[in-house]
Amino acid sequence: MSNITLKELAMKLGISVSTVSKALNDSFEISDETKQRVRDMADEYNYRPNILAKSLKTGRSNTIAVIIPYLANPFQSQILEGAQQAANERNYKLVFMQSRENAELEADSLRTLHQQNIDGVIITPSADSNLKYLKQFHQLCPLVLVDRIDFDLPTFKIGVNNEKGAFDATQHLIDMGRTDILVLCGKNIGVSQKRIAGYKKALLANYITAKEENIIQVDYGQSREDLIKNLTNLLANKLKEHDNPIGLLGTTDTLTVNALGILSKLEISVPAQVAVIGFANTEIAESLNPSLSTIIQPAFEIGYKGVEKLIQMVESKNRFQIDFDTTILDTTIIQRRSSKA
Amino acid sequence: MSNITLKELAMKLGISVSTVSKALNDSFEISDETKQRVRDMADEYNYRPNILAKSLKTGRSNTIAVIIPYLANPFQSQILEGAQQAANERNYKLVFMQSRENAELEADSLRTLHQQNIDGVIITPSADSNLKYLKQFHQLCPLVLVDRIDFDLPTFKIGVNNEKGAFDATQHLIDMGRTDILVLCGKNIGVSQKRIAGYKKALLANYITAKEENIIQVDYGQSREDLIKNLTNLLANKLKEHDNPIGLLGTTDTLTVNALGILSKLEISVPAQVAVIGFANTEIAESLNPSLSTIIQPAFEIGYKGVEKLIQMVESKNRFQIDFDTTILDTTIIQRRSSKA
DNA sequence: TTGTAAGCGTTATCAC
DNA sequence: GTGATAACGCTTACAA
Numbered sequence: 001m002s003n004i005t006l007k008e009l010a011m012k013l014g015i016s017v018s019t020v021s022k023a024l025n026d027s028f029e030i031s032d033e034t035k036q037r038v039r040d041m042a043d044e045y046n047y048r049p050n051i052l053a054k055s056l057k058t059g060r061s062n063t064i065a066v067i068i069p070y071l072a073n074p075f076q077s078q079i080l081e082g083a084q085q086a087a088n089e090r091n092y093k094l095v096f097m098q099s100r101e102n103a104e105l106e107a108d109s110l111r112t113l114h115q116q117n118i119d120g121v122i123i124t125p126s127a128d129s130n131l132k133y134l135k136q137f138h139q140l141c142p143l144v145l146v147d148r149i150d151f152d153l154p155t156f157k158i159g160v161n162n163e164k165g166a167f168d169a170t171q172h173l174i175d176m177g178r179t180d181i182l183v184l185c186g187k188n189i190g191v192s193q194k195r196i197a198g199y200k201k202a203l204l205a206n207y208i209t210a211k212e213e214n215i216i217q218v219d220y221g222q223s224r225e226d227l228i229k230n231l232t233n234l235l236a237n238k239l240k241e242h243d244n245p246i247g248l249l250g251t252t253d254t255l256t257v258n259a260l261g262i263l264s265k266l267e268i269s270v271p272a273q274v275a276v277i278g279f280a281n282t283e284i285a286e287s288l289n290p291s292l293s294t295i296i297q298p299a300f301e302i303g304y305k306g307v308e309k310l311i312q313m314v315e316s317k318n319r320f321q322i323d324f325d326t327t328i329l330d331t332t333i334i335q336r337r338s339s340k341a
Numbered sequence: 342m343s344n345i346t347l348k349e350l351a352m353k354l355g356i357s358v359s360t361v362s363k364a365l366n367d368s369f370e371i372s373d374e375t376k377q378r379v380r381d382m383a384d385e386y387n388y389r390p391n392i393l394a395k396s397l398k399t400g401r402s403n404t405i406a407v408i409i410p411y412l413a414n415p416f417q418s419q420i421l422e423g424a425q426q427a428a429n430e431r432n433y434k435l436v437f438m439q440s441r442e443n444a445e446l447e448a449d450s451l452r453t454l455h456q457q458n459i460d461g462v463i464i465t466p467s468a469d470s471n472l473k474y475l476k477q478f479h480q481l482c483p484l485v486l487v488d489r490i491d492f493d494l495p496t497f498k499i500g501v502n503n504e505k506g507a508f509d510a511t512q513h514l515i516d517m518g519r520t521d522i523l524v525l526c527g528k529n530i531g532v533s534q535k536r537i538a539g540y541k542k543a544l545l546a547n548y549i550t551a552k553e554e555n556i557i558q559v560d561y562g563q564s565r566e567d568l569i570k571n572l573t574n575l576l577a578n579k580l581k582e583h584d585n586p587i588g589l590l591g592t593t594d595t596l597t598v599n600a601l602g603i604l605s606k607l608e609i610s611v612p613a614q615v616a617v618i619g620f621a622n623t624e625i626a627e628s629l630n631p632s633l634s635t636i637i638q639p640a641f642e643i644g645y646k647g648v649e650k651l652i653q654m655v656e657s658k659n660r661f662q663i664d665f666d667t668t669i670l671d672t673t674i675i676q677r678r679s680s681k682a
Numbered sequence: 683t684t685g686t687a688a689g690c691g692t693t694a695t696c697a698c
Numbered sequence: 699g700t701g702a703t704a705a706c707g708c709t710t711a712c713a714a
Contacts, residue, residue: 005691016701022691031699051458053691055393056706061433062457063404071422072415072624074433081412093404093436093457096425116403116434117392203492245408283413287602289630346707357685370685396709397690502701 004045013041023098024049031052034176061117064310066303067109068124069101074255074282076124079146082303083122087135092119099126100279101189102119108215110137122312124148127188127220127297128139146306148190156309157300157326164293165331167251171215172293172333174206176341178247178275180214180238184227184259185251187219195279224258231262238243247339250278260288260338267300278340279331290337293340296331305329354382361533365390402458404434405651407644408450409465411443414596415623416640417465418488423644424463431652433460440467442530442561447471451478461655463647465489468529468561483654487647489531490667497650498667499643503532506636506672508537510590510618513634513674515547517682519588519616521555521579525568525600526562526592536592536620565599572603580614588680591619601629601679618681620672631678639670646670 006024009104010017015034023030024039024047030038055061066083079228087094097113104125110133113121120142130169131151138155138307140234142248149157158298166183173181183199185192196215201212205224216234220224236245248263250256256278263270270290277293305327312320347365351358356375364371365388382388390482392577394448396402399523407424409417421437428435438454440447454462461483466475472492478484479496490498507524514522524540526533544551547630557575559567579587589604591597597619602612611617611631618634626633644669652659 017691017702018693020703021691022700025693029699034699041649048456050397050691051392052397052400053567053706054693056391056397056690057692057694059393061393071418071425074413077412077418081439083440084412088438088453091453091457093434095404095434095436097429098422112429115389115392116432140423162707213484257625257628260630261632264628264630264632284598284625287598287605289601289605291602291605293698324700348707358685358708359710360684362707367707370683375683391707395709397692397706398708398710400690488689569694 003048005050008042008049009038009045013037016309017110029284037294044077044304055117060119060314061093062117063095063116064096064307064314065113065118065121066096066123066306067094067099067106067113067121069099069126071096071098074280075251075297076147078281078299079124079303079306082300082305083109083307084303085300086304086307086311088259090307092311093133094307094309098166099129101127102128103128103133109134114141120144120310122146122303122310125151125190127186142310142319144306146302150190150193150340154324156306156313156324158305158309158329159191159301159326160297160329162194162333163198163201165279165297166195166249166251167202168198168331168333169279169295170247171205172277172335173247173249173275173339174208174273176200176247176275176339178245179208180228180244181208181247181249182216182231182234182249183229183249184216184255186255187217189220189252192217197317199249218255227255227258230264231259232266235263235266235268235274239268245275247277250276250280253282255280256280256292256294257282257288259285260292264289268337271340275340277333279306285334285336288338293336293339294334295331297331303331344389344391346391350379350382350386350388353386354378381624401460402434403432403437404452404459405655406459406462406648407435407437407464408440408447408454408462409437410440411423412437412439415595416638417488417620419622420465420644420647423641423646424648425644426641426654427645427648429676431648433648433652439607442468443473444469444474444671448474451534455482458634459675461485461651463487463644463651465532465633466492466529467593467649471593477504479606483651483660485647485651485654487643491534493532495665497647497654497665498668499646499650499670500532501643501672502672503535504539504542506620506638507536509539509672510620510636511543511588511675512546512653513618513676514588514590514616514680515543515549516682517588517612517616520548520549521585521587522588522590523555523557523572523575524590524592525557525572525596528558533558533592536607549680559596568596568599569603572600573607576604576607576609576615579608587615589615590618591617591621594619594621594623597621597633597635598623598625598629601633605630612681613681616681618674626675627678629679634677634680635675636672637675638672642670
C-alpha cells in the first residue's frame with residue numbers, strides 16, 4: 001500500500017538506515033556489494049523515497065513555478081508547455097499562475113508561491129510589472145525572465161530577437177509591394193519597443209519614411225475596442241485616398257487575429273487591399289480565411305531553456321555569484337495567403 | 342531572510358513550541374490571552390509555517406494535478422484555468438500534465454505524479470485511455486473525471502450535457518434552413534457518442550432522415566489529413582448534386598476550425614453554400630471570417646468544480662465511502678455569421 | 683491551560 | 699565501510 005521506508009528496508013537487510021540511504025545515493029563510502037544488495041531489495045519492494053521528507057531536510061520543494069499573463073495566449077501557453085516538459089524531465093513539479101497583465105495579481109502570485117516553498121520562478125512580467133518588487137523577490141527566490149526581458153534585473157533571461165523578427169516581417173510586406181505599413185503593438189509590454197525599432201529599420205532600409213501615425217499602440221485592457229476604433233479610422237482614410245498599397249504588421253497573436261476579424265467585418269479584402277502578417281504562435285493561422293502569414297517565436301524552447309537556467313540557479317551553491325547570460329532565439333517567418341502579392 | 346520558525350517564536354515568547362503551535366491553530370486548549378500574544382508576535386515576525394514540515398507530518402503535499410490531453414486545446418486549457426483558480430483559492434498547488442491523447446503518456450504522468458506525492462488528480466482521459474489502469478490508480482490516489490466522463494469508475498464526475506448541446510446546434514442549422522447536415526467528431530473520445538445522439542435526435546425531431554455517411558469520424562493522430570480528404574470528397578459530391586442546403590456541425594474546437602480552413606481553401610462559401618456551427622471555446626471564433634457560430638462549454642467551471650470535488654475527496658476521512666455524484670453543466674449557443682440563414 | 687516528547691522519512695556528521 | 703545520532707519544522711498524545 002503505502003510506500004516502504006528506508007527504515008523498513010534497513011530492517012529487512014539487517015543494516016542501518018544511514019547505510020541504506022548512502023547506498024541508494026550511490027555514496028563512495030559504501031561497498032559495491034552492499035549497494036547491490038540494497039538496490040535489489042529496494043527494487044523488490046518498489047521503494048520510492050518520500051519526497052516530502054527529503055524536502056524538509058534539504059529545504060527545497062522540488063517545485064518551480066511559471067507566471068505568465070494569460071494562459072489563453074497561445075504563445076504564452078507554449079512557453080508553459082516547454083517549461084513543463086523541462087521540469088518533468090528533471091523531476092521537478094511545475095505550477096503555474098496567471099498575472100492577467102496586472103502587477104498586483106503578479107505580486108500576489110509571487111507571494112503565494114513563496115509561501116508555498118517554491119524553489120524558483122520563471123516569469124513573463126505583466127505589462128505594468130513592478131520592477132522593484134521583482135528585484136526584491138529575486139533576493140528571496142531565484143527568478144528567470146522570459147520573453148519580456150528588458151528589465152534591469154541580474155538574472156538569466158531568455159527572449160527572442162524581436163528587432164529582427166519585426167524587421168523580417170516588415171521587409172516581407174515591402175517585398176510584397178506594400179509601402180504604407182501599419183504596425184499594431186501592445187502598450188508597455190517590453191517587447192514592443194524592439195519590434196517597433198525593427199519595423200522602422202526595415203522602412204529605413206527601403207527608403208520609406210516612417211510615419212508616427214502608423215504605429216498603433218493598444219492598451220491590453222480595452223484592446224478590442226481600442227483596436228476597432230483606431231484601425232477603422234485609419235484604414236478608412238487610407239483606403240479613400242487610394243495612396244500606397246497597404247500592409248499591416250501585428251506584433252502579438254491577439255492583436256493580429258483581432259485585426260483580421262475587424263478587417264473582415266469592415267469588408268476590407270486581405271491581402272488585396274491590406275496585406276497582413278503577424279507575430280502568432282497558433283496553428284489556427286493556417287485555418288484562417290485567408291490563411292495568415294506569421295512570425296513564429298520559439299515559445300516552447302523559451303520555456304524549456306528557462307527551466308534549465310532556473311534549475312541551474314536553484315541547485316547552485318551560490319546563486320548570487322552566477323555569471324548570468326541572456327539567450328536570444330531567432331524567429332521564423334511563414335508566408336501564407338494574407339500577404340501574397 | 343529565511344522564515345522564523347515555531348521554535349524561535351516560542352523562545353522569544355518564553356513559552357513552549359507546542360503552545361505556540363496550538364495557539365496559531367486556534368486550539369481550544371489555549372487561553373485567549375496567550376493566543377493573542379502568540380498571534381501578535383507571529384505577525385510581527387511575519388511567521389509563515391513551513392509547508393514542507395507540515396506535509397511530512399500530515400502526509401499530504403497540498404498539491405493536486407490536472408491531466409489534460411492538450412494544453413493547446415482552448416477548451417482544455419480553460420478547464421485548467423478553472424482548476425488553477427479553485428486550487429489557488431484553497432491554497433493548494435496545482436501542477437498539470439499533458440497526455441497527448443496517448444494512454445501510455447497518461448499512465449506515465451500518473452506514475453510520476455504519484456511518486457511526487459500528489460494528493461489527487463483531475464483527469465480528462467485520453468482518447469484510448471486504459472480504464473483498468475485508471476481504476477487501479479484510483480485505489481492509490483483520489484481521481485476526479487472531467488469532460489470525458491463516460492467511464493465506469495466510482496468517483497466524482499463533471500461534464501456537460503453533450504446530447505443537448507449537439508441537439509441545439511443541429512436544431513439551429515435546421516432552423517437556418519439546412520436539411521443536409523454533416524457532423525465531424527473525434528474517434529474514441531467518449532463525448533462523441535452523446536453528441537452524435539443529440540444530432541440524430543434533432544434530425545428525427547424534424548423528420549429528417551439521418552444518413553450514416555454524414556457522420557465523419559476523425560482520428561486524432563491524422564486529423565488534418567483525414568479531415569481534408571473526407572470533407573473534400575463528401576462536399577464535392579453534395580455540391581455537385583445541388584440537393585439540399587448543407588449544414589456542418591463540428592463537435593470539437595480543432596475539428597471545427599480546421600474545417601473552416603478547409604472550406605476556405607476549397608473556396609466554398611460559408612454560410613451561403615455550407616452553414617457551420619461548432620463546439621468551440623475560443624474567442625477567436627469572433628474574429629474568424631466569417632465569424633463562427635459556436636456551442637460554448639462551461640470549461641472554466643468544469644475545472645473549478647472538479648477541484649472542489651477533488652479536495653473534498655482528498656480531505657475526507659474515508660474517501661471510499663463517499664456518495665459520488667455526477668455534475669452535468671449546460672452549454673450555451675452563440676450565433677454568428679457562419680450559420681446565418 | 684501549558685509543557686514534554688515522540689515522530690513523520692530523510693540526509694549529514696561524526697565516530698567506530 | 700558501516701552505524702549511531704541529530705536535525706529539518708511541525709503536529710499531537712500525553713503528562714503536569
